[in-house]
Amino acid sequence: xxxxxxxxxxxxxxxxxxxxxxxxxxxxxxxxxxxxxxxxxxxxxxxxxxxxxxxxxxxxxxxxxxxxxxxxxxxxxxxxxxxxxxx
Numbered sequence: 001x002x003x004x005x006x007x008x009x010x011x012x013x014x015x016x017x018x019x020x021x022x023x024x025x026x027x028x029x030x031x032x033x034x035x036x037x038x039x040x041x042x043x044x045x046x047x048x049x050x051x052x053x054x055x056x057x058x059x060x061x062x063x064x065x066x067x068x069x070x071x072x073x074x075x076x077x078x079x080x081x082x083x084x085x086x087x
Contacts, residue, residue: 008033018032018033018036042080049073049076053069057069
């Protein structure tokens with residue numbers, strides 16, 4: 001996986017809290033921020049997927065459709081988890 005370097009500006013108090021946490025966890029600042037962004041992106045994608053599914057299936061679903069949605073979500077979560085293992 002390619003790594004992109006970037007510069008961000010954050011409030012001092014958030015930076016200081018993040019520094020304390022990275023020291024307690026024994027992880028690099030880059031790793032900590034990458035994981036935080038990843039968690040936020042995953043949350044956004046989950047919300048967006050839920051919104052799209054709600055829109056697409058606004059009528060009452062059959063049990064087969066519900067099962068398919070659950071299987072898709074499990075597969076999606078599995079893919080995200082396997083990508084996390086490469087960290």
